[in-house]
Every structure is written in structure tokens, then in C-alpha cells.
Amino acid sequence: MPVIRNASFVATCPDDSVQANVGLVEHGTVVWEGDSILWVGPEASLPSEYHSLEQIDVRGAGVIPGLIDCHTHLAFGGWREGEFEQRILGVSYLEIAQRGGGILSTVEKTRIASEESLLALCRDRLREMNQLGVTTVECKSGYGLDRETELKILRVYKKAQQLEPTNIISTYLGAHTVPQEFRHDRKSYIQLVLELAEQIASETLASFCDIFIEESAFTVIEAREILTHALQQGLQVKVHSDQLSNLGGTQMAAELGALSADHLEQISQQGIDALKRSGTVAVSLPLASLYTFQPPLDARKLIQCEVPVAVATDFNPGSAPSSHLPLALLLACTLNRMTPAEALKGATIYAARALGIASERGSIEPGKKADICVLTTPNVEHWLYNFGEARCQLTIVNGSVAFSRM
Ligand SMILES: [Zn+2]
Structure with a gap:
């Protein structure tokens, strides 16, 4: 059961009708078990039972859905x-x-x-x-x-x-x-x-x-x-x-x-x-x-x-x-x-x-599949504004690492 630590933000991308609402959580964290997301929220509010989990320190990077x-x-x-x-x-x-x-x-x-x-x-x-x-x-x-x-x-x-x-x-x-x-x-x-x-x-x-x-x-x-x-x-x-x-x-x-x-x-x-x-x-x-x-x-x-x-x-x-x-x-x-x-x-x-899969993928919410991307960027706007190579540090698909530069 891994937990992400030291992220500058998590953009959860909720399934609502506001296209600009990426569901931003400043200094957020994500916990998952197997292929499913268990918890997402500010790192400061991480429940104590998750403190001893395997930690993935992303050193100030941002987290978005895969x-x-x-x-x-x-x-x-x-x-x-x-x-x-x-x-x-x-x-x-x-x-x-x-x-x-x-x-x-x-x-x-x-x-x-x-x-x-x-x-x-x-x-x-x-x-x-x-x-x-x-x-x-x-x-x-x-x-x-x-x-x-x-x-x-x-x-x-x-x-x-x-x-x-x-x-x-x-x-x-x-x-x-x-x-x-x-x-x-x-x-x-x-x-x-x-x-x-x-x-x-x-x-x-x-x-x-x-x-x-x-x-x-x-x-x-x-x-x-x-x-x-x-x-x-x-x-x-x-x-x-x-x-x-x-x-x-x-x-x-x-x-x-x-x-x-x-x-x-x-x-x-x-x-x-x-x-x-x-x-x-x-x-x-x-x-x-x-x-x-x-x-x-x-x-x-x-x-x-x-x-x-x-x-x-x-x-x-x-x-x-x-x-x-x-x-x-x-x-x-x-x-x-x-x-x-x-x-x-x-x-x-x-x-x-x-693709008809919004109930299981596309956002970082408890119960959804753990498809996650970690990006070196201070915020979502900067990612596409200061466009560059090798921004993606880590790609998680169904809870497992598919690519890592970390
Ligand atoms: Zn086509």
C-alpha cells in the first residue's frame, strides 16, 4: 500500500460539469492499495493509519490522474x-x-x-x-x-x-x-x-x-x-x-x-x-x-x-x-x-x-483505479506554458509502476 509524499499539488479532476475545475488539493497526497485508490486529500490531514506505509517521495512534483x-x-x-x-x-x-x-x-x-x-x-x-x-x-x-x-x-x-x-x-x-x-x-x-x-x-x-x-x-x-x-x-x-x-x-x-x-x-x-x-x-x-x-x-x-x-x-x-x-x-x-x-x-x-469508463478511471478519487502521473511542475498552468521534455517522472497504471524516471 503506497502513499505519495511531498507533492506540491494533486489535481483530482472530479467528474463534474465545470471544465476548468481540476479539483486542486495543495500539498495533497494519494494512498492506494492494489489497483484502487483509498484516500486523497491534504498531506497534513493524512490519517495516522497511513503514516507507516511505503512512501513515494515526489520532491515537490505535481500529481494528476493518468x-x-x-x-x-x-x-x-x-x-x-x-x-x-x-x-x-x-x-x-x-x-x-x-x-x-x-x-x-x-x-x-x-x-x-x-x-x-x-x-x-x-x-x-x-x-x-x-x-x-x-x-x-x-x-x-x-x-x-x-x-x-x-x-x-x-x-x-x-x-x-x-x-x-x-x-x-x-x-x-x-x-x-x-x-x-x-x-x-x-x-x-x-x-x-x-x-x-x-x-x-x-x-x-x-x-x-x-x-x-x-x-x-x-x-x-x-x-x-x-x-x-x-x-x-x-x-x-x-x-x-x-x-x-x-x-x-x-x-x-x-x-x-x-x-x-x-x-x-x-x-x-x-x-x-x-x-x-x-x-x-x-x-x-x-x-x-x-x-x-x-x-x-x-x-x-x-x-x-x-x-x-x-x-x-x-x-x-x-x-x-x-x-x-x-x-x-x-x-x-x-x-x-x-x-x-x-x-x-x-x-x-x-x-x-x-470512452464510457468515467466511473472507474479519469480522476483521483477513492474507489477509482490507481492510474496516476507525477509531473515536475509547480502547477497545472506552468506544465503546459513552460512546455518541455521529461516532465513526467512516474506513471502508475492500475496501482503498479509502468514508467519511472525517479
Ligand atoms: Zn481519427
Whole structure:
């Protein structure tokens, strides 16, 4: 049973509706036993029965809940740095796709990658994320777009969950785009997406079904059919919507009770009102705006309209080739105009809500899982303002050390 000593603060990040309230406890401490948190409060009020416990002296560092990256495309073969250069030089997404780049080039490389090699890549990526304080990662399929590869990716996530300390939440994204071989037969591809959703739900290979609603991907009508079917199979749903154009996907997602709607750079007031009514979490992905030179989401407006805003990396080899969640949080401050406190809440308890796990993770409260990150920073604001490497000193997942620099 360990206890943290000499922390400058504990930000508990309570599950309330005030995005800026990180539940600050000055000179706070946390006690946990096994994988569960027992006590949190000011160190001066630590009950005497906890005084003789194993002590972790954090020497003035701060304590936050383990970070939750609620939107990644973790398993993919190959990279696309050539496209990064082309985009800088002004080549459009469409031209890049015509030259054989884009999502379909990653699909090709992911289809030929072995399950073992994808697993090794994912394990390395998860370890890197542990070093930044990340304890839970949502992982999407979507670079297979055929039965064999979609199942392969989801099996990789299941194995990674057994081998790595990180909590993994898997999402089936067969409706990422229509693959080359179905270019002239969308209906048959959608039929395959529906069949696979059934198989994936029955084999419990994913918790969520996601879809990319965009002119180049799927329409709102197609999305409604696929997500309604997924809900009937027992999968929860989320969407990529309003990224490049506003097609009304966010309102449809809210109506179906989606736990999150992600991207939203082009969201309308009707979309914002729909999210507020349904309690759907808006997920901001500022790295994608930065890398694609797109106008960023106005998160300030959403927060003012009382919509909870989570922040994630969207880690993928095209539009967001970085798994650095603290960097995404810095960009949430500078591009999306979220305060550091709001950004922190967006990568902890609100990210947990976006994944349907807020009752067990995302905040430091008695009874919750002991997912904890220790940071060298005097306060939450300074962490994202004086941005630097190696801020994370210690990452605890389910009560055990996943990474330590102490
Ligand atoms: Zn994405």
C-alpha cells in the first residue's frame, strides 16, 4: 500500500460539469492499495493509519490522474513523411491520393504487415506514451478495410492489452474509407462493414464502432445505418464528423447517443446544441489541424455552451503523426483556446467519459483505479506554458509502476 509524499499539488479532476475545475488539493497526497485508490486529500490531514506505509517521495512534483488518449489509430504499417513534405509545398490531399498516397497507401502497408510486427510496433508506441504519463489509450482499426486485416488489427490490440500495462479500449473503424476494390460498389462494402460489426461484437474484439463522415468517406445516411446496426450488436458508437465539411454528422451522432463526436472543426451551432442536449463529449484533435493547415476547433465556444471537450492526439501516419498527448494539450491551449486546466480535464475525466469508463478511471478519487502521473511542475498552468521534455517522472497504471524516471 503506497502513499505519495511531498507533492506540491494533486489535481483530482472530479467528474463534474465545470471544465476548468481540476479539483486542486495543495500539498495533497494519494494512498492506494492494489489497483484502487483509498484516500486523497491534504498531506497534513493524512490519517495516522497511513503514516507507516511505503512512501513515494515526489520532491515537490505535481500529481494528476493518468492521461487518457481517447482517439488514436495506433496500429498501422509504414509512415508517410513524403506526404508531409508535399503538403508543406502546397500539394493538395486529393493530388496526394491520386499519386498513390493517403489512407489507402497505409492500408496497403498494413495489409502486408504481419500480426507480430504490428504488435511489436504497438507495444513500442504504448511504452513511449507511458513515458509521457499516458495510462489509457483508445485504439482504432481502419487500416485494414477487409475482414482479415480489420480482425488482425483488433487481435493485436487484444494481445497488447495482455502484454502491456496500458489500459486499451478498442474501436472498430471499418468505415474509415471505401477501399480500392469496392470503389465501384459502395453497397457491397457497407454490407461487409455491417457483417464485420456483428462478428467483432460477438468475439468482443472492440467496445466501439466509429465512422468517418466526410465527402471523401461516408454520408450521414450511410453512417446512421452502420451505427444503428452496431448499437443493435451491443457496440457503443462514436464518430469522426465536421472535420473538413459540415454534413450534419454531429447531430446524427448525438441523436443516436454517441459517447463522443471527434474533430468538429466545422461544427455548426445546431451541432453544438445537439451535443449539449445528448451529453456527447466533443473531442478536439489539434495535432490534426496543425499538420493539415486546417482552421482549428473553437473549443472556447463549445465550453461556453456547456459542452464537455476532451483532447486527444488522433495519432495516425497521415494527418497526425505524433503520439505526444501533452503536445496536443499545449496545442489545445494555443489553437483551441482552452486553458491548461480545461485541457487537463479534457485528457482525464472527460476523455474517460468519451470512452464510457468515467466511473472507474479519469480522476483521483477513492474507489477509482490507481492510474496516476507525477509531473515536475509547480502547477497545472506552468506544465503546459513552460512546455518541455521529461516532465513526467512516474506513471502508475492500475496501482503498479509502468514508467519511472525517479
Ligand atoms: Zn481519427
